[in-house]
Amino acid sequence: MTTTQETRVFAGVTLIDTPIVRAALEFARAHHDPMSFHHIYRSWIFGALIASKIPVYESVDFEVHAVSAILHDLAWDCTSVYATNDKRFEVDSANAAREYLKREVPEFDQRQLQMVWDSIALHTTPSIAQHKEMEVALCHMGITGDFLGSGLPGGLITKEEHSAIVKELPLLDFKDSVKKLLCALCKHKPETTYDNFLRDFGERFVDGYSMESKTSVDILMRALD
Numbered sequence: 001m002t003t004t005q006e007t008r009v010f011a012g013v014t015l016i017d018t019p020i021v022r023a024a025l026e027f028a029r030a031h032h033d034p035m036s037f038h039h040i041y042r043s044w045i046f047g048a049l050i051a052s053k054i055p056v057y058e059s060v061d062f063e064v065h066a067v068s069a070i071l072h073d074l075a076w077d078c079t080s081v082y083a084t085n086d087k088r089f090e091v092d093s094a095n096a097a098r099e100y101l102k103r104e105v106p107e108f109d110q111r112q113l114q115m116v117w118d119s120i121a122l123h124t125t126p127s128i129a130q131h132k133e134m135e136v137a138l139c140h141m142g143i144t145g146d147f148l149g150s151g152l153p154g155g156l157i158t159k160e161e162h163s164a165i166v167k168e169l170p171l172l173d174f175k176d177s178v179k180k181l182l183c184a185l186c187k188h189k190p191e192t193t194y195d196n197f198l199r200d201f202g203e204r205f206v207d208g209y210s211m212e213s214k215t216s217v218d219i220l221m222r223a224l225d
Contacts, residue, residue, distance in 0.1 A: 011165045013049045016062040020105055024070045027100060031074055031082075035172040036181075039146060042169050044069035047142020049165075050156045060134050064112050067105075068119035068139045071097035076181050078188045088192045089185055094120035124197055179205065 008017040015021075029037050047069055051057035075082040075092035082096035083089065094117045101108050101116060108116075119139035122129040129140035145152045149162040179201070186193050186202030186209050193199050194214045202209035212218075 010045060011168045012161065013045050013165070014052065015045065015048050016066050018063055020063055020107070021066045021070070023104065024067045024100075027104075028070050028074070031080070033077075035174060035177045036073060036077070038169040038172055039174065039178075040070050040073055042165055043072065043139075043143040043146045045142070045165050045169075046145035046157060047138050049161060050141050050145060050152075051138055053156055057134060057138060060138055061112065061115070064108075064115050064135045065119070065138050065142075067097070067101065068116045068123075068135065069142055071100065071116070072120045072123050072139065072143060076185070078181075078184045083189075085189055086192065088196060090121050090124055094118075 006016060006018045007014050009015070025041070028040055032040065044066055047065055048062070051060055051062070051065070071093065073089075073093055074080060074096040075084075076089045077083065078089070080092075082092050084092050087095075097120055098113055098117050101113055115133055115135045118132055119129075119136045122132065122136060123140050123143050126140055126144070130137045141152075141156075145157050148157075150157050150159045182198055182201045183205050186198055186206045190202060190209060193202055194211060195216070199209075199211060203211060
C-alpha cells in the first residue's frame with residue numbers, strides 16, 4: 001500500500017506521508033488538546049526513528065504503525081466522546097481507531113485493522129506487545145520512547161535526537177498532565193484499572209482509591225472457596 005516516495009522529514013526523522021496518515025493526524029488533532037496531540041505525534045516519530053536503526057523493521061507496514069501511534073490515546077481523557085464507563089482506556093482508544101478506519105479507510109484490510117487494534121490495546125502491556133507483530137511492538141516502543149527519551153534501553157534514542165524532536169513538538173507540561181489524566185481514570189472509572197498499571201497511580205495519588213478485595217489473589221481465592 002505504501003511506497004518509498006511517500007515520505008517527509010521531520011526533526012531529522014523520515015516519516016511516511018500518505019493521505020491516510022495525514023487524515024489520521026487531522027482526526028487526532030480534532031480530538032486532543034495540544035499536550036496530547038504532541039505526545040501522540042512524538043510517539044509516532046520516535047517509533048519511526050527506532051525503526052530506522054533496527055534492520056528487521058524495514059519490512060514494517062509503516063502506514064499501520066503511523067496510524068496506530070497517532071490514534072493510540074483517543075480515550076485516555078475520561079471526558080472523551082470515545083471513553084466508556086466499563087472499558088480500559090486502551091480498549092476504548094483501539095475501538096475508536098478501528099471504527100474510524102473502517103469508516104474512512106476502506107483500503108485497510110482486516111489484518112491491518114487488527115494490527116492497529118492490537119497496537120493500541122496493547123501499548124501499555126510490553127510483556128505482550130513486544131512478542132506480537134512488528135507493527136505492534138514498534139508502536140509500543142515509540143510510545144515508550146516518548147516517556148523515556150534517551151533512557152530507552154539499547155541507546156536507540158540519543159539525547160540530541162530527543163531534543164530535536166521535543167524542540168519541534170514541546171512537552172507542554174507533559175508529566176503533570178499525564179498524571180492528571182491517569183488519575184482521573186482511576187477516580188471516575190476505577191473498575192477498569194484494577195488489573196493494569198493504572199492502579200499504581202490510583203493507590204499513590206487518588207484519595208479513596210482502594211485495591212482491597214480486588215487483587216487477582218483475592219478474586220481467585222474467593223472463587224475457589
